[in-house]
Amino acid sequence: MIPFGGSPLNRASEKRTDSNWIESRRRDPSSLVLPMWRLEPFILGSEKSGPPVELGLVRAGVVESIVEAGALCLVLGLDGERAVFAMDIPGADDPANSGPLAGLGYFRDARVAASIVSLKDAAIIAQAKAMIDWHQRHGFCARCGAPTKIMDAGYRRLCGQCKAEHFPRVDPVVIMLATFGEACLVGRGKQFPPGMFSALAGFVEPGETIEEAVRRELMEEASVKVGEVTYYATQPWPFPSSLMIGCFAKAESRDAKVDENELAEVRWLERTVARELIEGKQIDGLRVPPPIAIAHHLIRTWALGGK
Numbered sequence: 108m109i110p111f112g113g114s115p116l117n118r119a120s121e122k123r124t125d126s127n128w129i130e131s132r133r134r135d136p137s138s139l140v141l142p143m144w145r146l147e148p149f150i151l152g153s154e155k156s157g158p159p160v161e162l163g164l165v166r167a168g169v170v171e172s173i174v175e176a177g178a179l180c181l182v183l184g185l186d187g188e189r190a191v192f193a194m195d196i197p198g199a200d201d202p203a204n205s206g207p208l209a210g211l212g213y214f215r216d217a218r219v220a221a222s223i224v225s226l227k228d229a230a231i232i233a234q235a236k237a238m239i240d241w242h243q244r245h246g247f248c249a250r251c252g253a254p255t256k257i258m259d260a261g262y263r264r265l266c267g268q269c270k271a272e273h274f275p276r277v278d279p280v281v282i283m284l285a286t287f288g289e290a291c292l293v294g295r296g297k298q299f300p301p302g303m304f305s306a307l308a309g310f311v312e313p314g315e316t317i318e319e320a321v322r323r324e325l326m327e328e329a330s331v332k333v334g335e336v337t338y339y340a341t342q343p344w345p346f347p348s349s350l351m352i353g354c355f356a357k358a359e360s361r362d363a364k365v366d367e368n369e370l371a372e373v374r375w376l377e378r379t380v381a382r383e384l385i386e387g388k389q390i391d392g393l394r395v396p397p398p399i400a401i402a403h404h405l406i407r408t409w410a411l412g413g414k
């Protein structure tokens with residue numbers, strides 16, 4: 108399973124327009140809430156505890172005072188019969204140090220948190236972070252600029268002036284591993300640390316198929332022409348709200364030239380080298396992404412003989 112996917116929750120989308128049901132579940136003592144502060148999820152226990160750690164799902168009553176103070180609280184779904192909410196805690200001061208959450212746990216960057224909780228909890232983090240991030244960015248109407256208000260348990264915003272409806276968006280991104288014989292193509296972004304290489308990626312443009320986007324991005328970023336494109340898997344990537352569409356692409360040659368406006372460097376990795384890097388071995392300072400990223404799984408699958 109690739110992290111951020113495989114949510115255990117029933118999203119119960121048919122209940123989102125039932126305000127009475129939402130309010131009753133929010134006040135239900137058995138309901139759970141995931142507090143988020145500065146888009147960081149809450150983790151239970153001590154910061155000194157090693158992984159795996161427990162995601163900070165607390166009883167609704169514990170944080171009722173924060174919700175009453177105006178914190179955004181939206182429905183994530185149902186865990187069995189129990190409702191699960193995400194709550195955006197405003198303010199500059201860390202709420203883990205005072206108030207109802209004091210002494211219960213701590214807040215952690217979403218990427219870090221997802222790497223130390225269970226896979227099902229990482230999927231809950233992805234949904235909560237992407238949704239809260241969307242609300243923070245869409246307080247005003249893109250059509251007329253007037254304020255928008257939250258509707259449907261957080262899954263729609265409505266402009267109070269022109270009545271335009273706004274829904275959470277997901278941006279499709281192709282991430283692809285081009286291969287030629289016993290080598291795969293990887294690139295290093297300008298923001299990457301030294302030695303870190305990953306699969307190439309780019310946003311799908313309007314009017315473009317996945318296959319077309321793969322071919323365009325590889326040509327733009329590395330001047331690599333490819334033929335066959337095959338689908339591998341997808342991964343929700345809540346930074347801020349993308350769907351990574353993993354693919355393999357058959358290159359027509361090993362000719363490559365980096366577009367320095369896009370990347371710092373591209374290179375071909377031999378399969379034996381890729382396999383050792385995936386296993387965590389150090390080779391000439393090279394590194395590949397950790398298992399939290401779908402790029403890791405693309406490289407791993409190919410290195411171990413797939414595609």
